[in-house]
Amino acid sequence: xxxxxxxxxxxxxxxxxxxxxxxxxxxxxxxxxxxxxxxxxxxxxxxxxxxxxxxxxxxxxxxxxxxxxxxxxxxxxxxxxxxxx
Amino acid sequence: xxxxxxxxxxxxxxxxxxxxxxxxxxxxxxxxxxxxxxxxxxxxxxxxxxxxxxxxxxxxxxxxxxxxxxxxxxxxxxxxxxxxxxxxxxxxxxxxxxxxxxxxxxxxxxxxxxxxxxxxxxxxxxxxxxxxxxxxxxxxxxxxxxxxx
Numbered sequence: 524x525x526x527x528x529x530x531x532x533x534x535x536x537x538x539x540x541x542x543x544x545x546x547x548x549x550x551x552x553x554x555x556x557x558x559x560x561x562x563x564x565x566x567x568x569x570x571x572x573x574x575x576x577x578x579x580x581x582x583x584x585x586x587x588x589x590x591x592x593x594x595x596x597x598x599x600x601x602x603x604x605x606x607x608x
Numbered sequence: 609x610x611x612x613x614x615x616x617x618x619x620x621x622x623x624x625x626x627x628x629x630x631x632x633x634x635x636x637x638x639x640x641x642x643x644x645x646x647x648x649x650x651x652x653x654x655x656x657x658x659x660x661x662x663x664x665x666x667x668x669x670x671x672x673x674x675x676x677x678x679x680x681x682x683x684x685x686x687x688x689x690x691x692x693x694x695x696x697x698x699x700x701x702x703x704x705x706x707x708x709x710x711x712x713x714x715x716x717x718x719x720x721x722x723x724x725x726x727x728x729x730x731x732x733x734x735x736x737x738x739x740x741x742x743x744x745x746x747x748x749x750x751x752x753x754x755x756x757x
Binding site: 606 | 641654655656657659660663664685696697717720721722723724725726727728729738739740741745
């Protein structure tokens with residue numbers, strides 16, 4: 524289940540990249556599951572995702588809750604709460 | 609007509625306003641957001657989610673156009689580096705009467721602040737700090753009802 528992961532703002536800075544292509548195991552079915560799995564891949568990811576309450580996500584460019592499914596997702600974005608305007 | 613612009617160019621308010629006048633409108637309302645010089649902010653950097661930001665703004669504008677029967681809705685948001693006094697965002701609406709134009713304009717800027725993927729970073733004396741979201745912005749946006757509506 525290969526997918527593109529995008530990071531923005533301080534999440535991008537802490538992870539150390541704006542995007543990466545990953546192939547998570549089949550047990551990863553939700554955004555939360557994906558964040559858990561990504562956290563296991565490096566200390567940088569674990570640090571960026573340490574405070575889950577400060578994370579928001581979009582699946583294929585649609586804003587979702589962290590319990591949303593990532594089945595068949597092509598692109599998942601993980602970022603802090605937005606501050607535009 | 610709906611016009612969505614997200615780029616690093618300076619915002620020309622006169623041109624944007626002229627673009628939504630006419631075509632049967634009796635009322636034009638607009639909001640312009642400027643970079644504040646709070647606590648020694650020397651510059652402000654705006655990051656966005658290319659593609660998703662434009663699509664999100666389009667959805668917001670469509671929602672407002674339908675809910676208030678707008679003739680035109682324009683949203684222009686700058687990205688990249690800005691300085692105090694620069695325009696960050698412009699929202700303009702036109703409708704047959706003032707109430708629709710004014711309410712739709714308020715709806716668009718309130719919702720833009722909580723729903724559109726932009727992130728601000730303030731730079732003070734060379735040190736960047738990501739801006740934290742304000743709880744009051746979420747409370748204000750709530751007054752327009754369910755975000756999905």
